[in-house]
Amino acid sequence: MxxxxxxxxxxxxxxxxxxxxxSIIYYKGHPIGTVAxxxxxxxxxxxxxxxxxxxxxxxxxxxxxxxxDIVRNFLEVTLNLQPKxxxxxxYKPGRGLMPASFKxxxxxxxxxxxxxxxxxxxARVTPVxxxxxxxILLRTYSVATKDFCxxxxxxxxxxxxxxxELCLATRFDMYPTLLVPDGACMIDRRFGISGHPxxxxxxxxxxxxxxxxxxxxAENENIIAAIDNRLPLLCGHIRQHYWIDMNRLxxxxxxxxxxxxxxxxxxxxxxxxxxxxxxxxxxxPRKGGYLCGNVGPSQLDTRFFSLGNLMAxxxxxxxxxxxxxxxxxxxxxxxxxxxxxxxKICFPAVENEEYKIITGCDPKNIPWSYHNAGNWPVLMxxxxxxxVKTRRVHIAQQAFEIAQARLLEDxxxxxxxxxxxxxxxxxxxxxxxxxxxxxxxxxxxxxxxxHLPLMSFEELPPELVSRACEFELSSLETKSCI
Ligand code: GLC
Numbered sequence: 161m162x163x164x165x166x167x168x169x170x171x172x173x174x175x176x177x178x179x180x181x182x183s184i185i186y187y188k189g190h191p192i193g194t195v196a197x198x199x200x201x202x203x204x205x206x207x208x209x210x211x212x213x214x215x216x217x218x219x220x221x222x223x224x225x226x227x228x229d230i231v232r233n234f235l236e237v238t239l240n241l242q243p244k245x246x247x248x249x250x251y252k253p254g255r256g257l258m259p260a261s262f263k264x265x266x267x268x269x270x271x272x273x274x275x276x277x278x279x280x281x282x283a284r285v286t287p288v289x290x291x292x293x294x295x296i297l298l299r300t301y302s303v304a305t306k307d308f309c310x311x312x313x314x315x316x317x318x319x320x321x322x323x324x325e326l327c328l329a330t331r332f333d334m335y336p337t338l339l340v341p342d343g344a345c346m347i348d349r350r351f352g353i354s355g356h357p358x359x360x361x362x363x364x365x366x367x368x369x370x371x372x373x374x375x376x377x378a379e380n381e382n383i384i385a386a387i388d389n390r391l392p393l394l395c396g397h398i399r400q401h402y403w404i405d406m407n408r409l410x411x412x413x414x415x416x417x418x419x420x421x422x423x424x425x426x427x428x429x430x431x432x433x434x435x436x437x438x439x440x441x442x443x444x445p446r447k448g449g450y451l452c453g454n455v456g457p458s459q460l461d462t463r464f465f466s467l468g469n470l471m472a473x474x475x476x477x478x479x480x481x482x483x484x485x486x487x488x489x490x491x492x493x494x495x496x497x498x499x500x501x502x503x504k505i506c507f508p509a510v511e512n513e514e515y516k517i518i519t520g521c522d523p524k525n526i527p528w529s530y531h532n533a534g535n536w537p538v539l540m541x542x543x544x545x546x547x548v549k550t551r552r553v554h555i556a557q558q559a560f561e562i563a564q565a566r567l568l569e570d571x572x573x574x575x576x577x578x579x580x581x582x583x584x585x586x587x588x589x590x591x592x593x594x595x596x597x598x599x600x601x602x603x604x605x606x607x608x609x610x611h612l613p614l615m616s617f618e619e620l621p622p623e624l625v626s627r628a629c630e631f632e633l634s635s636l637e638t639k640s641c642i
Pocket of ligand 1: 207345347348
């Protein structure tokens with residue numbers, strides 16, 4: 161690296177910090193979060209709000225820099241926004257839910273917070289991921305400050321418990337995964353990801369692990385037992401049924417169908433004709449693999465979703481072997497998955513009739529745009545963390561250099577369009593906070609891999625893993641959650 165390069169990186173970093181500072185939201189004089197985007201050139205819509213999922217990226221960089229106050233304040237105010245009672249009105253948010261976003265309002269000089277649980281959101285999507293991110297962030301805060309006192313406070317114990325109750329409630333389906341409607345996560349529009357999308361399952365796993373570390377006391381005994389019960393099954397289910405590599409593709413390709421009863425091998429009755437196996441046969445590198453997007457009755461969504469795969473590596477949900485295979489795939493298919501801006505939210509895009517049916521003709525999600533295989537710089541920190549975790553830092557460095565050359569000049573766009581991600585997203589906001597934070601985080605993780613434990617977990621205890629290996633769908637039929 162040349163001396164001028166070092167100066168340039170420092171300059172970009174400085175500008176990124178200035179932009180991040182500008183995004184901070186104050187409430188009664190205290191910093192409590194960051195706006196989604198600070199872009200004065202377009203109508204704000206709800207981008208002037210603090211989104212829970214977006215703030216996680218800001219929170220991480222603040223924690224790494226010892227600025228714990230803003231994260232603590234955020235956790236406290238959002239806890240206060242969480243409904244503690246069940247509502248009679250079915251249009252109101254249920255007990256335990258966390259909002260997608262909130263905003264500071266004022267009324268005759270009195271400030272107050274207004275939350276959006278999806279009731280104002282475009283298409284009224286429900287933010288299932290937000291309560292999971294909240295639990296994960298609380299644990300991150302506790303690890304960063306080496307102080308679990310906040311998590312042990314009775315109101316926080318109740319907050320975690322209510323979220324766990326919501327996730328572990330008795331329900332209709334009999335998978336260890338979480339059943340959610342379409343658009344319940346970062347992809348908050350119709351995108352054919354209803355059912356058991358990978359992103360939610362990985363965050364669910366991490367939230368269960370985080371809650372397990374933080375819940376204490378006799379009143380939480382039942383929840384702790386339910387978590388212990390669920391974790392290995394969830395882990396085994398994802399590792400087994402979501403995994404795709406050449407071996408697995410071969411097995412699926414030759415699956416028998418219409419199997420009834422306990423001895424079924426093709427548990428979900430996947431028809432090989434529903435898979436793009438000719439493309440996958442070409443695309444899958446010999447030593448690569450990934451976790452697919454969704455698994456359900458006669459459904460295997462073979463799209464690659466970055467957030468789910470990267471977070472599975474970071475949180476130890478993927479095995480060491482699977483993690484290495486995921487990174488092999490990213491390296492081997494760099495042009496498709498990273499291209500000119502780290503990194504694609506998913507791959508490939510849905511096109512033609514499929515695009516119409518899956519998105520409902522959404523003009524924002526046309527092929528190779530926005531959620532439909534656009535490139536989102538925020539994902540760069542997850543790529544960097546996964547690379548550091550798998551001891552393949554060069555991947556993080558390579559991605560960082562690509563981003564560093566463009567982001568400041570392009571004014572920190574929310575996303576990029578096109579097959580390689582060279583076009584600034586058609587409707588992308590500029591000065592998108594998680595783009596800025598994602599960039600700073602990637603740099604910090606490369607320079608200082610000791611930050612990794614903020615987001616990662618140890619392997620599951622051996623006794624739980626061995627139960628996971630014994631996993632059989634039939635065993636689920638008898639499991640009641642709480
Ligand atoms: C878009 C993204 C969503 C994000 C929000 C605010 O709706 O899809 O994930 O939280 O913008 O940045």
